[in-house]
Amino acid sequence: MTEISRLPGPVMDLWDWQYEGACREADPTLFFHPEGERGAARRRRAAAAKAVCAECPVIDQCREHSFQVREPYGVWGGLSEDERAMVLSQRLRRAS
DSSP, rough: OGGGGSOOOOOOOOHHGGHHHHHHHHEEEEEETOTTTHHHHHHHHHHHHHHHHHHTTHHHHHHHHHHHHOOOOOOOOTHHHHHHHHHHHHHHHHOO
């Protein structure tokens, strides 16, 4: 579950970037794997989602948002769940 306590306050300026996301025009199921999806099918879907992210003008804001609130599912800012977990783990190691 998303860490709601980590979400910034309801200040519109903090969320405006979402209106410019390339994903707004894409099928949302592209970014979140269905239950039981594994192997090549999961890699293909994630690669297609990351291709949308690669063209996104707000990829950096999206990625940072996903780190700040520790998004547990989906492709955010061009990174999968596992990739985000690895980056967060590296950040924590460096901070300690």
